[in-house]
Amino acid sequence: MAIKEIEQDLLRPPQPPGPMRWIRENLFSGFINSILTVLLFPAIIYLLYQISKWVLFGANWQAVSQFPMLFAVGQYPRDQIWRVGFIFSGLMFMLGISWGRWGGLLKSIALAAGSFLLLIAVLPVQHPQLDMTMRIYLGSTILLILVGYLIGNNTRLKNAIIIAGWFVIPIIGIVLLAGFEASERIPPVQTTLWGGLLVTFLLAAGGIILSFPLGVALAFGRRSDLPVVSGFSTVFIEVIRGVPLVTILFMFSIILALFLPVESRIDRLVRALMAVTVFSAAYSAENVRGGLQSVPLGQIEAAKALGMGKLHTTVFIVLPQALRAVLPAIVGQFISLFKDTTLVVIIGINDFLGIGRSIINSDPEFVQMRTEVYIFMAVVYWIFSYLMSLASRRIESAMGIESNL
Amino acid sequence: MSDKPIIHCTGVHKWFGDFHALRGIDLDVYEGEVIVIFGPSGSGKSTFIRTINRLEEHQQGEIIVDGIELSHDVRNIELIRMETGMVFQQFNLFPHLSVMQNITLAPIWVRNLPKEEAEEKAIELLELVGIPEQAHKFPGNLSGGQQQRVAIARALAMEPKIMLFDEPTSALDPEMIKEVLDAMIDLAKSGMTMIVVTHEMGFAREVADRMYFFDEGVIVETGTPDEIYKNPQEDRTKLFLSQILQH
Numbered sequence: 001m002a003i004k005e006i007e008q009d010l011l012r013p014p015q016p017p018g019p020m021r022w023i024r025e026n027l028f029s030g031f032i033n034s035i036l037t038v039l040l041f042p043a044i045i046y047l048l049y050q051i052s053k054w055v056l057f058g059a060n061w062q063a064v065s066q067f068p069m070l071f072a073v074g075q076y077p078r079d080q081i082w083r084v085g086f087i088f089s090g091l092m093f094m095l096g097i098s099w100g101r102w103g104g105l106l107k108s109i110a111l112a113a114g115s116f117l118l119l120i121a122v123l124p125v126q127h128p129q130l131d132m133t134m135r136i137y138l139g140s141t142i143l144l145i146l147v148g149y150l151i152g153n154n155t156r157l158k159n160a161i162i163i164a165g166w167f168v169i170p171i172i173g174i175v176l177l178a179g180f181e182a183s184e185r186i187p188p189v190q191t192t193l194w195g196g197l198l199v200t201f202l203l204a205a206g207g208i209i210l211s212f213p214l215g216v217a218l219a220f221g222r223r224s225d226l227p228v229v230s231g232f233s234t235v236f237i238e239v240i241r242g243v244p245l246v247t248i249l250f251m252f253s254i255i256l257a258l259f260l261p262v263e264s265r266i267d268r269l270v271r272a273l274m275a276v277t278v279f280s281a282a283y284s285a286e287n288v289r290g291g292l293q294s295v296p297l298g299q300i301e302a303a304k305a306l307g308m309g310k311l312h313t314t315v316f317i318v319l320p321q322a323l324r325a326v327l328p329a330i331v332g333q334f335i336s337l338f339k340d341t342t343l344v345v346i347i348g349i350n351d352f353l354g355i356g357r358s359i360i361n362s363d364p365e366f367v368q369m370r371t372e373v374y375i376f377m378a379v380v381y382w383i384f385s386y387l388m389s390l391a392s393r394r395i396e397s398a399m400g401i402e403s404n405l
Numbered sequence: 406m407s408d409k410p411i412i413h414c415t416g417v418h419k420w421f422g423d424f425h426a427l428r429g430i431d432l433d434v435y436e437g438e439v440i441v442i443f444g445p446s447g448s449g450k451s452t453f454i455r456t457i458n459r460l461e462e463h464q465q466g467e468i469i470v471d472g473i474e475l476s477h478d479v480r481n482i483e484l485i486r487m488e489t490g491m492v493f494q495q496f497n498l499f500p501h502l503s504v505m506q507n508i509t510l511a512p513i514w515v516r517n518l519p520k521e522e523a524e525e526k527a528i529e530l531l532e533l534v535g536i537p538e539q540a541h542k543f544p545g546n547l548s549g550g551q552q553q554r555v556a557i558a559r560a561l562a563m564e565p566k567i568m569l570f571d572e573p574t575s576a577l578d579p580e581m582i583k584e585v586l587d588a589m590i591d592l593a594k595s596g597m598t599m600i601v602v603t604h605e606m607g608f609a610r611e612v613a614d615r616m617y618f619f620d621e622g623v624i625v626e627t628g629t630p631d632e633i634y635k636n637p638q639e640d641r642t643k644l645f646l647s648q649i650l651q652h
């Protein structure tokens with residue numbers, strides 16, 4: 001009888017520790033740890049208390065709450081704001097479809113975005129920029145997310161079409177934002193008026209999407225057998241990596257303009273995007289090159305032995321394995337690119353950070369509230385950076401299960 | 406057996422820098438033959454078998470595979486690679502692709518086979534090597550023996566005329582060696598032309614038509630398994646055989 005009990009004990013899988021045991025093992029596992037816990041616990045509580053007290057009662061959020069539109073789109077003409085709304089709704093619709101199709105992290109993001117919009121739509125405050133039209137717009141955008149979800153979940157829409165949608169809608173969006181020379185309903189809007197989160201996202205997303213293929217090309221270029229190609233790639237990568245982003249921004253915004261005739265001047269925002277892209281591409285290239293080197297020679301030999309040519313070997317064997325190996329590094333690179341876009345303030349572009357700064361400087365009263373403004377902006381940057389790193393971790397673990405590398 | 410060899414090598418030399426790895430190899434293989442190559446480590450067995458599908462480039466001599474001469478002509482190299490399948494010591498399966506994708510990738514993209522046809526074929530081949538139920542797993546989730554059998558199926562999917570094996574069982578645990586050898590014996594008995602680098606003497610005795618003993622980049626001795634085991638002519642062969650047969 002006794003032996004049987006012991007046997008059963010042994011056979012049972014180890015139980016996850018209960019809360020008391022967790023506390024004992026993690027907080028009071030030794031003399032020093034216990035003392036640290038006892039000292040730090042009240043300190044943390046006190047700190048949290050002080051912070052929430054300040055956030056809720058001490059801080060003056062007026063400089064933030066008064067200008068939601070400025071933070072979102074900068075000086076974009078208010079009578080043309082529907083264009084931004086159109087794109088935003090389009091992207092939310094795509095988010096809904098993707099949630100319906102793939103779930104996972106996209107579900108969390110869609111739900112978070114939807115709840116956030118709902119919260120604003122029903123916020124019981126009087127605000128000139130939160131009128132009935134705005135509330136109805138927000139409500140219908142939430143509906144679009146849900147409709148998208150139903151479409152993604154219940155129809156046989158091809159994955160490729162959904163992915164294409166993610167590219168097509170922003171492109172239509174940018175064209176729409178810029179407007180048309182001859183049109184009265186949709187007149188051109190100078191990019192000097194674009195600003196806020198709109199510009200930050202434009203630069204970050206544009207930079208990521210353009211720099212990645214360029215980086216891959218440079219990585220292959222650097223390994224090329226042709227001395228001209230490898231020489232050019234190497235010099236390009238090393239020069240860009242050896243120079244701060246600010247310098248590159250200046251180079252593109254001023255020096256490039258000097259070389260080109262006035263009438264063919266490339267738009268200011270496009271020049272900034274080029275600078276950011278080139279900068280990020282050089283770093284992506286080095287990351288990808290590391291990945292390429294990590295692919296074992298045996299993989300390439302196996303592909304060769306099957307009669308596969310260089311192109312097929314690269315596309316199906318080398319690149320997928322290389323990118324897998326360096327995915328975390330690449331996402332890290334994208335996150336820093338997202339934060340680095342703040343430097344465009346220096347060449348006079350009012351991105352999210354730039355808007356915050358100009359609000360602070362616009363009124364001596366707001367100077368007093370700069371702490372609040374900066375904290376608000378820091379939280380916004382953190383949210384999006386964190387989302388990216390979450391996404392990267394999800395992708396990594398999904399690939400880990402699939403291939404068990 | 407036809408009168409013209411399907412693989413014809415004469416005076417093949419290969420240097421790695423100053424190191425003379427192959428020193429004049431003459432070897433003919435006829436259709437349907439099973440050739441076993443053995444010899445001490447570093448004797449050039451892998452180097453030789455890899456020159457046949459141009460994973461290594463020989464610098465002197467002539468290699469003709471199925472009437473196609475191995476030269477710098479890229480077209481010829483790719484043609485020969487389509488005619489020869491290779492199985493490696495370390496399996497070299499593509500870890501990011503499922504077993505099914507590993508097998509169908511080259512037929513679809515190199516032979517332009519329709520996907521459905523390639524997949525049907527893959528299932529047949531997996532049945533042939535005894536693991537039809539593993540089609541949708543990833544290589545990392547298979548045992549070594551299963552992986553090597555997938556590698557054999559992958560090579561066969563290109564419908565090669567010749568199969569090259571470079572020590573296909575030396576990276577395997579003893580209990581898995583038999584399942585791979587069985588698959589190879591079946592293949593040999595089905596009439597496939599094979600060159601196998603191996604020290605599995607049971608396998609050689611059962612299916613080899615001829616054996617070649619390599620040492621220091623030259624063929625020291627050749628003969629049927631019976632001749633080699635019962636009556637080796639060269640002292641080096643005797644010494645080597647006594648060493649490996651002790652275990």
Ligand SMILES: Nc1ncnc2c1ncn2[C@@H]1O[C@H](COP(=O)(O)OP(=O)(O)OP(=O)(O)O)[C@@H](O)[C@H]1O
Pocket residue numbers: 421424426444445446447448449450451452453
């Ligand atoms: N890429 C290379 N560069 C320089 N030397 C090489 C290279 N590949 C092989 N060699 C040398 O050529 C000789 C023959 O090597 P090979 O791999 O053909 O031997 P092997 O008979 O297959 O031996 P093993 O039984 O250990 O596999 C060895 O001395 C090896 O060090």
Ligand SMILES: [Mg+2]
Pocket residue numbers: 450451452571572
């Ligand atoms: Mg070898």
